[in-house]
Structure formats: C-alpha cells, structure tokens
Amino acid sequence: MARRTMRLNGRDIGSALLTALWFAFLALPFLAVKINPVEQTVTWRWHAIIYVALAAFLLSLGGSLYRQYRKAHLARKSQNDLSSEQSLFGRLWATRKIRLSLLAALTAAAITFPLLFSTYQTNIMITALIYVMLGLGLNIVVGVAGLLDLGYVAFYAVGAYSYALLNLHFGIGFWSALPISALLAAFFGVILGFPVLRLRGDYLAIVTLGFGEIIRLILENWNAFSKGPSGIANIPRPGFFGLDLTLEGAIIYLYYLMLGLVLFTVFVVNRLQNSRIGRAWFALREDEIACQAMGIDKTRTKLTAFALGATWAGMAGVIFAAKTTFVNPASFTFLESAIILCIVVLGGMGSIIGVVLAALLLILLPEYLRPLADYRMLAFGAVLVAMMVFRPQGLVSRVRRTYVPAGKNIPDE
Amino acid sequence: MNRQEGQSTSDRPVLEVMNLTMDFGGIRALDGFCLRLRQGEIAALIGPNGAGKTTFFNCLTGMYLPTRGELQLFRPDGATRRLNGLRPDKITEQGLARTFQNIRLFPRMTVLENVMIGRHCRTRAGVLGAILRGPAARREEKDTVRISSRILEKIGLAGQLNEFAGNLPYGAQRRLEIARALATEPLILLLDEPAAGMNPQETRELDELICRLRDEGLTILLIEHDMKLVMSLSDHIFVMDYGRKIAEGTPAEVRRNPEVIKAYLGEEESFGPA
Numbered sequence: 001m002a003r004r005t006m007r008l009n010g011r012d013i014g015s016a017l018l019t020a021l022w023f024a025f026l027a028l029p030f031l032a033v034k035i036n037p038v039e040q041t042v043t044w045r046w047h048a049i050i051y052v053a054l055a056a057f058l059l060s061l062g063g064s065l066y067r068q069y070r071k072a073h074l075a076r077k078s079q080n081d082l083s084s085e086q087s088l089f090g091r092l093w094a095t096r097k098i099r100l101s102l103l104a105a106l107t108a109a110a111i112t113f114p115l116l117f118s119t120y121q122t123n124i125m126i127t128a129l130i131y132v133m134l135g136l137g138l139n140i141v142v143g144v145a146g147l148l149d150l151g152y153v154a155f156y157a158v159g160a161y162s163y164a165l166l167n168l169h170f171g172i173g174f175w176s177a178l179p180i181s182a183l184l185a186a187f188f189g190v191i192l193g194f195p196v197l198r199l200r201g202d203y204l205a206i207v208t209l210g211f212g213e214i215i216r217l218i219l220e221n222w223n224a225f226s227k228g229p230s231g232i233a234n235i236p237r238p239g240f241f242g243l244d245l246t247l248e249g250a251i252i253y254l255y256y257l258m259l260g261l262v263l264f265t266v267f268v269v270n271r272l273q274n275s276r277i278g279r280a281w282f283a284l285r286e287d288e289i290a291c292q293a294m295g296i297d298k299t300r301t302k303l304t305a306f307a308l309g310a311t312w313a314g315m316a317g318v319i320f321a322a323k324t325t326f327v328n329p330a331s332f333t334f335l336e337s338a339i340i341l342c343i344v345v346l347g348g349m350g351s352i353i354g355v356v357l358a359a360l361l362l363i364l365l366p367e368y369l370r371p372l373a374d375y376r377m378l379a380f381g382a383v384l385v386a387m388m389v390f391r392p393q394g395l396v397s398r399v400r401r402t403y404v405p406a407g408k409n410i411p412d413e
Numbered sequence: 414m415n416r417q418e419g420q421s422t423s424d425r426p427v428l429e430v431m432n433l434t435m436d437f438g439g440i441r442a443l444d445g446f447c448l449r450l451r452q453g454e455i456a457a458l459i460g461p462n463g464a465g466k467t468t469f470f471n472c473l474t475g476m477y478l479p480t481r482g483e484l485q486l487f488r489p490d491g492a493t494r495r496l497n498g499l500r501p502d503k504i505t506e507q508g509l510a511r512t513f514q515n516i517r518l519f520p521r522m523t524v525l526e527n528v529m530i531g532r533h534c535r536t537r538a539g540v541l542g543a544i545l546r547g548p549a550a551r552r553e554e555k556d557t558v559r560i561s562s563r564i565l566e567k568i569g570l571a572g573q574l575n576e577f578a579g580n581l582p583y584g585a586q587r588r589l590e591i592a593r594a595l596a597t598e599p600l601i602l603l604l605d606e607p608a609a610g611m612n613p614q615e616t617r618e619l620d621e622l623i624c625r626l627r628d629e630g631l632t633i634l635l636i637e638h639d640m641k642l643v644m645s646l647s648d649h650i651f652v653m654d655y656g657r658k659i660a661e662g663t664p665a666e667v668r669r670n671p672e673v674i675k676a677y678l679g680e681e682e683s684f685g686p687a
C-alpha cells in the first residue's frame with residue numbers, strides 16, 4: 001500500500017478561511033463593538049476580531065489534519081476487526097496484577113476520602129456518587145437495551161418526592177423510604193414503558209422527554225400534593241442507629257452509605273448484564289425483529305429494562321432528598337436528564353466502568369474548573385466536544401463477554 | 414417418490430396452512446394459500462420474486478397478522494395448536510424457528526451469545542435469578558453455554574465462539590442464523606433463501622447440513638432460488654406465484670408441470686439437470 005502523506009489541499013484551506021470568516025462575523029457584535037453609553041461613543045476593537053478569525057482558522061486546519069490522520073489510521077487497521085478497538089485502559093485492565101493494584105488503590109482512596117478532604121469536598125463527592133448511580137441505572141435502559149430515554153429525571157423526582165412526602169405525611173424514615181421509593185420508581189418505569197412499547201429511536205426520545213416534563217410540571221403545579229415550586233423542606237438525613245450526628249458526621253456517614261450503594265449497584269447491574277435477561281436486552285438493542293423471532297417477549301423485556309433502570313433513579317432520589325434535606329421541582333429539569341445521558345454516552349454504552357468514570361468526570365470537572373471562573377462552562381463544553389471527537393464510542397467500550405464451554409481447555413490469557 | 418418410503422419422512426402432518434390470505438392495502442400478497450408439511454420432510458417453497466414467499470413466512474411466524482386463514486401445528490405429543498394471532502415469540506416457543514432473507518444477526522454480540530439468545534425461550538431465569546445467581550440459575554446458564562456451543566460445533570462455527578457475529582464472513586453468518594434458530598429447539602425450521610450469496614462450496618456444505626438436520630427428525634421448509642439445490646434436496650416442492658399455490662409435488666412432478674414452466678418462462682434452463 002502506498003504511504004499516504006498528510007497534506008492540506010486547497011479545499012481544506014478554503015473551508016478554514018470560511019470558518020474564520022464566519023466566526024469573525026459571529027463575534028463582531030459582542031467582541032468588536034464596544035459602546036460606552038455615558039460618553040455615547042463607539043469603540044471598534046478590530047484586533048479582537050482578528051484574533052478570533054486566526055484562532056478559528058488554525059483550529060479548522062488542525063481539525064482537517066486530524067481527520068486525515070484518523071482516516072489513514074483506520075485504513076491501516078485491518079478493516080473488519082472491531083475487536084482491536086480496545087482502549088489502552090482496556091488492555092491495562094486485562095492484566096491481572098495491574099487490575100488488582102488499581103482496585104486496591106481505588107478502595108484505599110475511596111475509604112480515606114472524607115478523612116482527608118473537607119466536608120465541602122465530601123459533599124461534592126456524594127453528588128458525584130449519586131450521578132454514578134443514576135448513570136448506571138440509565139445505562140440499563142439506553143446503553144444496554146438501546147431505548148433512548150430523555151425523561152429519566154422523572155424517576156429521580158419520583159424517588160426524591162416519595163421520600164419527602166412519605167416523611168412529611170407519615171413520618172417514614174430514610175431506610176424504609178429507600179425500598180419503597182425504589183419500588184415506586186420501578187412502577188413508574190412500567191407505567192411509562194407501556195405507552196412507548198411500540199416506539200423506537202426519535203419517537204421514543206420525544207415521548208420520554210414529555211413524560212419527564214409532565215412529572216416536573218405536576219410537581220410544580222399541584223400545590224396541594226407537592227407544595228408546588230416552594231418545595232418540601234426539613235427532610236431528615238439518614239439515621240445512624242438512633243444516634244444524633246453532627247452535620248459533618250452526617251455528611252461523612254452519607255458518603256460511606258452512598259459508596260456502599262454504588263458498589264451494590266455495580267454488583268447488581270453487572271450481574272444483570274451477564275445474565276439471560278441482560279443478553280435479551282443487548283439483543284433488543286441490536287435487532288428487535290430478530291429478537292422476537294428468537295422467542296424473546298419484547299414487551300416484557302422492555303418493561304423490565306424500564307423498571308430496573310428506574311429503580312436506581314428512585315433510590316438516588318431518596319439519597320438526594322436526604323442529602324439536601326430539601327426538594328423542589330427545579331432540581332428535576334430536563335438538564336438533569338441530559339447530564340445523565342451524557343454520562344452514559346461519554347462512558348461508553350453498556351460499559352459499567354465507563355459510566356462510573358464518566359459520572360465522576362462530568363460532575364467533578366465543573367467543580368474543579370471553578371478557578372477558570374467565567375470560562376468554566378466553556379471549558380467543560382470544550383472537553384465534552386473534544387471527547388466525542390476523539391472517542392465517539394465513549395471512554396471505555398463494553399468488555400466483550402467471552403465464554404469457555406465446559407470440557408474445553410482454551411488457555412486463559 | 415424420489416426418496417424411499419420408510420425413511421425419516423412419515424405421513425404424519427406437522428403443519429397445516431389453510432386458505433391463508435394477506436392483504437397490504439390493495440395488494441393481495443397471499444391469496445388463499447394452502448400448505449401441509451409432513452413430519453421429517455424437507456419441503457421447498459419456490460416462485461418468482463414477489464410471489465409472496467417471504468410474506469408467507471412472516472404470516473406463519475406471527476410477524477404479520479394474516480387477513481384470513483388457518484394455521485395449525487400438530488405437536489409430537491398429539492396436541493393441535495392454532496397459531497393464528499399468536500405473537501412471534503409465542504410461535505417460536507411452540508416450535509417454529511426461522512432465518513431471514515436479509516441476515517438479521519445481532520452483529521455486536523459474539524457468535525456464542527447469538528446462539529444463547531436462541532435458548533431464551535427454553536430457559537427460565539428471571540431478574541432474581543440473575544442477581545442472586547443461585548444454583549438453579551447457574552446450572553441453567555451453564556447448560557445454555559454448553560448446548561449453544563454444541564450447536565455451533567455441529568454447524569461448524571466452533572472456532573469462532575467469541576468472535577463478533579458482525580465480523581463473520583457472509584456464508585458463516587447465514588449458518589449462524591441457522592444455529593441460532595436451532596437453539597430454540599424447533600419442530601419446524603423455516604429457511605428464507607439460505608443459499609443466497611453463498612459460493613458453490615458453501616452451498617454444498619449447506620446442502621449437507623440441511624440433510625443432516627432432517628435425518629435428526631427436524632422438518633424443514635425452505636425458500637430457495639437455487640434450483641439445483643432445491644431439486645436435489647427436497648422431498649416435496651410448493652410452487653407459488655401471485656400469492657397462490659400453482660403446483661406442488663415431488664421435484665420430478667413439479668419439473669414437468671406446465672403451470673410451473675409457464676411461471677418460470679424464460680428461466681427453464683435454471684431447472685437444468687438436478
């Protein structure tokens with residue numbers, strides 16, 4: 001095969017110029033024109049526009065180069081070998097020694113975290129862990145079963161409000177509310193599941209999006225039921241064998257609790273994925289018609305996916321309510337669904353490790369980007385975009401489950 | 414008869430299709446189609462493109478709801494099951510398994526996982542079984558792996574167990590579809606153009622495989638355009654055109670039938686020496 005050299009041709013330069021022009025035009029009103037309302041003068045800052053154009057031009061050229069490199073790179077790889085698409089992380093993970101030491105380090109870090117860091121940091125970490133749980137739950141629905149759900153936050157809201165309301169009216173505590181809310185969320189999962197059984201892709205996305213908004217609007221407007229926009233306050237934190245904890249103690253306790261719950265979630269989701277039901281979910285994602293022809297009950301399989309996905313959101317909701325001791329509908333907007341979906345996509349559809357990493361990254365990154373002040377969200381967006389350009393399949397692609405049939409000795413690597 | 418009496422073919426019917434009609438708006442894709450399969454035979458369904466063969470499979474397996482008609486399955490235990498209006502997965506559970514004209518594997522699942530999906534309707538483990546992984550669930554899972562890999566051995570794909578199905582060559586994908594269908598423990602195997610796109614070597618292997626499956630007692634109905642394969646393989650041939658059955662009989666009878674020759678006018682040479 002002839003060695004391809006990377007070269008920029010006229011078309012690349014042309015499109016880069018066009019990009020530069022376009023950005024210069026876009027930036028014109030807010031970067032170039034400076035109006036001083038007091039002196040009633042207008043200052044033109046043309047140099048700013050030139051910087052913008054230059055940056056856009058160079059970035060666009062860089063993009064073209066990268067695309068060429070990528071094409072050449074892909075062509076070099078044997079074409080129909082999906083399996084060699086293993087990440088560096090995947091290869092490292094496959095080595096037993098590295099895996100064990102990594103796990104040990106991780107465990108140590110997780111356990112000592114609240115002792116080493118401030119309450120503020122611990123609090124952020126609890127939030128991140130809540131999102132790990134949410135990500136793992138949505139992963140079942142979107143990543144594994146392939147059902148694009150844009151209203152996942154509804155189940156999170158159901159969980160949070162059921163604890164808040166049960167506590168308000170019946171004085172039910174955290175530990176009883178946890179399973180009840182999980183069940184309620186699962187029930188709502190089934191309720192949502194029924195009408196969307198026949199829908200796929202975009203249509204499913206739109207209906208689930210609507211469902212998420214409906215739940216939020218109900219919470220916002222049905223004052224008698226949910227106390228409306230003002231929300232419900234004074235939700236108790238989880239009790240610790242009847243002991244009264246200080247605020248700091250309560251947060252540390254919640255951290256460990258959340259850590260345990262996340263481990264539990266990982267354990268259960270992992271087992272589900274590698275089971276008869278998990279396989280049916282994956283098959284459903286791949287080809288619904290073939291799935292039915294192979295004797296899989298589509299209705300039941302989809303409903304289980306919705307219910308089991310919603311369960312974790314329900315539990316995460318309870319923790320959220322207990323952590324903030326206050327819930328209101330503003331916490332359950334579409335943005336939340338979008339972030340959780342981002343976690344699943346960024347992590348890699350169907351990959352548990354990927355989802356855990358992505359949740360931590362996505363929640364912690366904006367926190368630690370705070371020094372960038374105003375540019376925080378900009379940098380965050382840039383990281384997301386870069387991520388999707390460089391690794392569209394997500395951080396970690398799903399580990400392929402391999403089997404060794406009994407009676408065969410295929411050597412383990 | 415081109416095969417000796419007393420071979421695995423008996424006269425006991427396994428499937429009876431009566432007066433099957435399927436309308437798509439104004440188009441009548443099936444028009445009073447009748448068919449009867451006998452236990453352990455290889456039957457072929459032939460006809461020009463657009464005759465309604467795939468539509469027939471779709472009606473039979475519950476993918477389409479036929480406008481009219483009667484579908485009956487006679488199970489080995491003597492029971493008669495009406496298949497009309499059953500969901501596709503229920504029909505598969507009753508013992509009809511199919512392959513697709515355009516391959517429909519699960520491309521990003523491994524070869525073995527594809528076949529394990531076929532075991533779904535013969536296994537029970539639920540959510541709790543999956544989470545707790547008790548002895549029963551574990552045994553079932555082990556059996557699923559064992560049975561599936563044995564089927565793959567039989568089909569000749571044992572070397573690619575952990576390969577992604579989408580990475581297999583075309584002929585192997587077709588065979589994998591058969592393997593997946595076999596995993597559902599069917600009474601009747603429905604093959605929609607299994608030799609399409611195969612090279613002569615692969616077609617010969619397919620011929621052998623289908624004969625072997627018949628000898629194990631399976632009843633097979635295949636749609637096929639390769640006349641050489643059809644003539645050498647089939648015990649009984651159904652010919653359809655415009656959604657109607659225009660002829661049926663042994664390969665020799667069908668080849669002589671004037672109606673069939675007319676339907677295939679210009680394609681006679683494809684009947685060539687069988």
Ligand SMILES: Nc1ncnc2c1ncn2[C@@H]1O[C@H](COP(=O)(O)OP(=O)(O)O)[C@@H](O)[C@H]1O
Nearest residue numbers: 437440442460461462463464465466467468469
């Ligand atoms: N889902 C459908 N909607 C409308 N018309 C269909 C549908 N499926 C098949 N048909 C029509 O039914 C006829 C038979 O098609 P088909 O069964 O695929 O033929 P064959 O498999 O014999 O080549 C064709 O005219 C086709 O256009």
Ligand SMILES: [Mg+2]
Nearest residue numbers: 466467468514
């Ligand atoms: Mg067809």
